[in-house]
Amino acid sequence: MTRTDPESGVEAAPQAAELGRLEDRICEVLDLQIRPLLMIHGGGIDLLRVSPDGRVELEFQGACRGCALQTVTYALGVRQRLLEVPGVTEVAVKGVRISKMALQRTAEMYRGYSFRPGGLTGAAS
């Protein structure tokens, strides 16, 4: 159950329990889907915080720091996957900056494809 702030029009913060459940869902995706792939290359990622409105902040670790393909890992391997988590509205990795156009392009190219376990869904299925 969410409320709307009458002044800003923004949905007010969910209850702490709801935020906790969102963090659990994010951690599960990080542990099962994202970190295993990063670890193949000696990389890693830490969850810094999740805001009540679903914004997720992370930080690359290990070989991901300074990697030439860090922006690709962020846009495709991290952001797209986490945006599939219900409740997640935006994903940022500390120090990684790419244009809105690049993010939109990634989102459009992968629209209809799901990273969830069980194979591709949508456009390719």
Add this chain to the structure above:
Amino acid sequence: MLNNDVFIFDNAVHNYDLSDANMARPDSGLDRAYHLRLGDVRRTSGQELTYGNGDMYSSFARKWNPKDLGKLLFEDSATDMAMAQAVVLYDVYKQGFAPVEAQYEFARAFPDRVMFCGGVDPLYPSLEGALEEMERQVKQLGAKSFKFYNAHIGASWRADDPKLAYPLYERGRQLGIKVFQFHKGFPITRARLEDLSPLDIQRAATDFPDLTFAIHHLALPYFEETVYIAARFPNVVLVLSGTMHLPMIAPWQFMEYMGRLLRDVGSDRILWGSEAPLFGNPQPMIEWFWKMEIPEVLQERYGYPEITEQDKRKILGENQARLFGVDVETAKRQARTRERSAA
């Protein structure tokens, strides 16, 4: 200050001596000519009249002094503070291109606005001599950093040489120096380009994680290498020295560089450096940079992020202030007081 609010701390100015009297070899004029021609095409027209005799070359082929450089930087541009960097090219110039004592004199003339960056070379005359000179420059002249130039005509040394370079960092560290700076990329003498590759910074940055290594000029033409090095090593900073004047000639190229740096390195480790007075008054470039944007087509094609006002403030002065322990708000208050009293 720009717009009475944006703090400008220039990392690289040189109270240089390009006079005939300072030429070390019979053919040193060739090196001087090559170096100066770089500036000839980057200075906005009219500066040969404001700061010289009407001729673009000979107006700058001279020995500068604190009065003229102070006017150029602090009266005619929005620059608040600057670091006067020694460049000891003893193979070409008797006292170096930017002599140690001349940089010290400039810092002494503007003690609240200029920091002195010393310079030594382990090949001239020796490592032991360089170490002693470091001691003198810190203790007697107040050096806050050191600038190195690895390539000479017929000789060179590497920044990752454990026997030749590491003692310099160790002595500097003992003396309280935290930032070591390197000219990298295009030579300003007839030295070999490959001797100025930035690749040797990697091992030094790894072995001295508590020190900061500054790569000047984006090490052009080794831009790719420079980006990857800076991305991998958090104790590496990049100075736009020389390259910040590129927009006059090739604005698109500069915007590509800047977009790439913002995407892959971040704005926290990019420093403003004008090379004044070699490239003339930096004011036109300060104003251009403040207005610049990363064009949408670059954002679209390369994913480069937009450049924000915060990025520009960091690059124009706040990063340099952080590196050298200058409180920006205090410095801005001092600048406003100065400007009020000058009005």
